[in-house]
Amino acid sequence: AQSVTQPDIHITVSEGASLELRCNYSYGATPYLFWYVQSPGQGLQLLLKYFSGDTLVQGIKGFEAEFKRSQSSFNLRKPSVHWSDAAEYFCAVIKVGNEKLTFGTGTRLTIIP
Amino acid sequence: DAGVIQSPRHEVTEMGQEVTLRCKPISGHNSLFWYRQTMMRGLELLIYFNNNVPIDDSGMPEDRFSAKMPNASFSTLKIQPSEPRDSAVYFCASSPGGSFEKLFFGSGTQLSVL
Numbered sequence: 471a472q473s474v475t476q477p478d479i480h481i482t483v484s485e486g487a488s489l490e491l492r493c494n495y496s497y498g499a500t501p502y503l504f505w506y507v508q509s510p511g512q513g514l515q516l517l518l519k520y521f522s523g524d525t526l527v528q529g530i531k532g533f534e535a536e537f538k539r540s541q542s543s544f545n546l547r548k549p550s551v552h553w554s555d556a557a558e559y560f561c562a563v564i565k566v567g568n569e570k571l572t573f574g575t576g577t578r579l580t581i582i583p
Numbered sequence: 584d585a586g587v588i589q590s591p592r593h594e595v596t597e598m599g600q601e602v603t604l605r606c607k608p609i610s611g612h613n614s615l616f617w618y619r620q621t622m623m624r625g626l627e628l629l630i631y632f633n634n635n636v637p638i639d640d641s642g643m644p645e646d647r648f649s650a651k652m653p654n655a656s657f658s659t660l661k662i663q664p665s666e667p668r669d670s671a672v673y674f675c676a677s678s679p680g681g682s683f684e685k686l687f688f689g690s691g692t693q694l695s696v697l
Binding site: 502511512513514515516519521560564569570571572573574575576 | 587625626628631639674676682683684685686687688689690691
């Protein structure tokens with residue numbers, strides 16, 4: 471069973487518009503949650519992570535994510551995207567008790583002028 | 584800090600040949616991870632090491648795949664013999680503190696097996 475789901479394969483937004491990328495997990499207990507970004511031809515870079523505490527997490531590059539237990543979601547947001555945000559975004563989880571990091575299938579973000 | 588360094592960036596080989604991918608983790612990091620990325624299967628963990636010791640190799644697809652970490656600054660992933668279905672991008676990552684909580688990825692090796 472897929473443990474982390476990113477329902478959107480590809481999203482296109484205009485530069486300056488707001489962005490929300492969806493991520494859902496399917497564990498009963500709250501896992502550790504992460505967002506990574508992969509620019510073309512590059513490895514992945516950690517944007518932000520959630521372990522516990524404040525459910526709104528701030529990351530690098532102006533990104534934030536909100537953990538919602540009731541929806542088993544950890545959606546990534548940015549109020550105003552820049553052309554340089556075009557990349558592939560991966561949600562990932564560590565299930566408590568299973569220390570391995572498991573990635574979602576990714577969402578490719580395209581920015582149009 | 585130079586980050587995680589992988590070599591080569593690109594490798595094209597013929598089916599049946601041996602392929603060796605190399606990784607130098609960030610100095611001071613004591614965990615190292617090998618991931619494979621394909622369109623069909625996304626990012627898959629192949630194996631990871633803590634303090635040079637393999638901890639979990641359950642993701643290694645077949646006996647054709649092997650990984651070593653002879654010291655804290657070097658690891659190899661070997662495929663022998665290679666097959667076209669091994670074509671993928673192979674990423675190495677390292678982390679401090681022996682956990683998955685913050686991985687630093689290399690730029691990957693694009694492997695094409697013809």
